[in-house]
Amino acid sequence: MRYADDIVLRFNVTTEYEAVMLREAVNTLFVDLWDATNEFIDVRLSKDMYEPFIGLLPDTLRTAHILLMSGTELVHAVSDSHSPPQDTDTFAEPLSPSSQHSKHKSKSSSSVDLFFREYRPLSAIMPWMKLMESLFPEHVEMVSIGHTFEGRDLPGLRISSRLDDATTLAEARKTIIVAGGLHAREWISTSSVNFVAYSFITAYKAGKQPLVNDFDWLFVPTLNPDGYAYTWEWDRLWRKNRQDTKYPFCKGIDLDKTWDFQWDNASIEDNPCSESYAGSLHSRASKLSNLPIGSATRPSTITSSSSGSWICTRTLSKSFIPYSYTCNNKPPTLEDLEELAEGLSKAIRLENHETYKIKLRDKGSYGFLLPPKYIVPTGKEVLRAVEYYGRALASGLFRTVSDPHVAPASFAEQAPLE
Numbered sequence: 001m002r003y004a005d006d007i008v009l010r011f012n013v014t015t016e017y018e019a020v021m022l023r024e025a026v027n028t029l030f031v032d033l034w035d036a037t038n039e040f041i042d043v044r045l046s047k048d049m050y051e052p053f054i055g056l057l058p059d060t061l062r063t064a065h066i067l068l069m070s071g072t073e074l075v076h077a078v079s080d081s082h083s084p085p086q087d088t089d090t091f092a093e094p095l096s097p098s099s100q101h102s103k104h105k106s107k108s109s110s111s112v113d114l115f116f117r118e119y120r121p122l123s124a125i126m127p128w129m130k131l132m133e134s135l136f137p138e139h140v141e142m143v144s145i146g147h148t149f150e151g152r153d154l155p156g157l158r159i160s161s162r163l164d165d166a167t168t169l170a171e172a173r174k175t176i177i178v179a180g181g182l183h184a185r186e187w188i189s190t191s192s193v194n195f196v197a198y199s200f201i202t203a204y205k206a207g208k209q210p211l212v213n214d215f216d217w218l219f220v221p222t223l224n225p226d227g228y229a230y231t232w233e234w235d236r237l238w239r240k241n242r243q244d245t246k247y248p249f250c251k252g253i254d255l256d257k258t259w260d261f262q263w264d265n266a267s268i269e270d271n272p273c274s275e276s277y278a279g280s281l282h283s284r285a286s287k288l289s290n291l292p293i294g295s296a297t298r299p300s301t302i303t304s305s306s307s308g309s310w311i312c313t314r315t316l317s318k319s320f321i322p323y324s325y326t327c328n329n330k331p332p333t334l335e336d337l338e339e340l341a342e343g344l345s346k347a348i349r350l351e352n353h354e355t356y357k358i359k360l361r362d363k364g365s366y367g368f369l370l371p372p373k374y375i376v377p378t379g380k381e382v383l384r385a386v387e388y389y390g391r392a393l394a395s396g397l398f399r400t401v402s403d404p405h406v407a408p409a410s411f412a413e414q415a416p417l418e
Contacts (some may be wrong), residue, residue: 007044018064
């Protein structure tokens with residue numbers, strides 16, 4: 001049985017030297033880096049790799065670890081992530097606007113969204129996206145922002161109050177992109193993007209989502225459809241995409257490492273068998289940085305001149321991480337980013353009464369195998385954060401970046417959307 005001979009270990013890391021040595025051992029033996037924080041590092045490896053792996057570590061780490069998940073627990077967690085709750089119905093039922101006010105009227109709002117009772121494969125997500133477009137044609141459009149290495153579409157839902165406008169490139173308004181599924185196994189990321197998209201769609205229809213009047217929104221459930229499909233069909237814990245490399249037996253590149261800006265494969269993992277392989281110059285044609293984002297059905301969908309902001313959801317550690325490539329320089333908008341991070345943390349705390357920074361929900365108990373029962377709670381947390389983020393941009397929080405003479409609006413006084 002797949003994964004039965006694997007284990008997940010948590011190492012308590014107390015010094016930079018320990019962290020460096022542990023990372024070198026991970027890269028040397030190509031084990032799976034499960035999670036990393038300032039306090040601990042989790043790795044998944046086969047049982048027969050335990051002794052060789054421990055042998056590469058300094059003495060201080062050889063006893064500074066615990067068994068986080070046994071092979072049996074890992075198998076059960078994988079199985080549970082596939083298993084729907086017992087009361088799950090067909091996904092199409094709650095998507096009709098009328099269904100939310102009929103036989104499900106007596107249930108809570110979270111219980112009627114049956115599509116989010118379980119994780120969904122691409123074969124269910126694509127029809128669901130088309131259904132959203134057909135049910136809400138006035139402000140929802142299904143688009144494709146490109147194609148994958150294996151020829152799949154990169155689908156997205158564009159939500160806008162101006163779908164019928166003949167908008168030119170010069171008039172295109174700023175777009176906020178909310179994307180998930182960068183790493184294939186992070187199913188909760190894909191589900192969260194779909195949940196936020198559905199919430200925006202239905203709230204705007206009901207006149208309760210003014211952010212759709214401020215920006216165009218593009219929701220991309222997975223930036224890695226090839227890898228996502230592979231996790232459903234073959235390997236639940238697959239991380240990379242499915243692009244060919246120089247080694248036929250080591251497919252895929254880590255899409256998190258493939259952005260053009262400050263891309264430097266020489267300074268990171270350059271072995272295709274590594275989980276963090278960033279690709280080569282030859283593989284740049286299939287990198288995210290080269291996606292034809294501006295070609296999604298019409299110029300106003302998103303262009304380089306109109307692009308406003310990216311939000312990319314991830315799975316572990318509950319942390320909000322601005323794009324970065326170095327720890328040596330501070331961004332000119334540091335104070336704004338810190339204010340935004342505090343606000344995002346507060347927005348989520350109001351949703352679940354728990355204090356933490358924003359990846360998504362899990363603290364390390366489940367890793368990438370968060371049970372389906374957390375889909376809706378996680379989606380609500382991300383929704384609160386995305387709404388706060390949108391209000392921050394609409395208020396002019398980062399206006400000083402483009403015009404240092406214009407003071408940003410007082411954002412802290414704005415009340416959250418109900």
